[in-house]
Amino acid sequence: EIVMTQSPATLSVSPGERATLSCRASQSVISNLAWYQHKPGQAPRLLIYGASTRATGIPARFSGSGSGTEFTLTISSLQSEDFAVYYCQQYDNWPPVTFGGGTKVEIK
């Protein structure tokens, strides 16, 4: 099973600032990496897949990069609606698909 490790666990950012979230895989997942946003009481939302492709309707301020074992999600200018928990997920080696432990982006 591929273990996904996200850092930091919590990121305190002011609105308008840039946020950089990291995700590391225990072995290469090539580019089979997705990012999700999850807000309390809501279903998770797919943001990025294929490591860098934005899902339908996702604003351009969200971008993904990386390949192999190291990945990054960048939110270029945080809006109020972006404060949430973010998860990475590998779908290269399954079953199982595996998620990281999450990064909570909170208001500074």
Added chain:
Amino acid sequence: EVQLLESGGGLVQPGGSLRLSCAASGFSFNIYAMNWVRQAPGKGLEWVSGISGSRGSTYYADFVKGRFTISRDNSENTLYLQMNSLRAEDTAVYYCVRPIVVVPAAPFDQWGQGSLVTVSS
């Protein structure tokens, strides 16, 4: 519009059983693999089980193997998760999810609102 509507959650005693259902609409259900993903209180997302579209091949996380059974009724556009021998650690919100393309191992772009399962005496 794609819709996934879960039902069947609730309170059950340890060792008990529960069956979750997920009514799907707005897409060709029979060709898509489907999955269940859960989130325990205060924890992250965890894949539970998946089933392929037409052939119905099934896949399970190790922690539910032998206890949970995933199935589907393509004539009713419904996904199921039969949960037996439930444990306190199975307490979670269970999401019905559809991948972005028809194969099982793909990102999940459609999620239901979730069904809460509480295992407690």
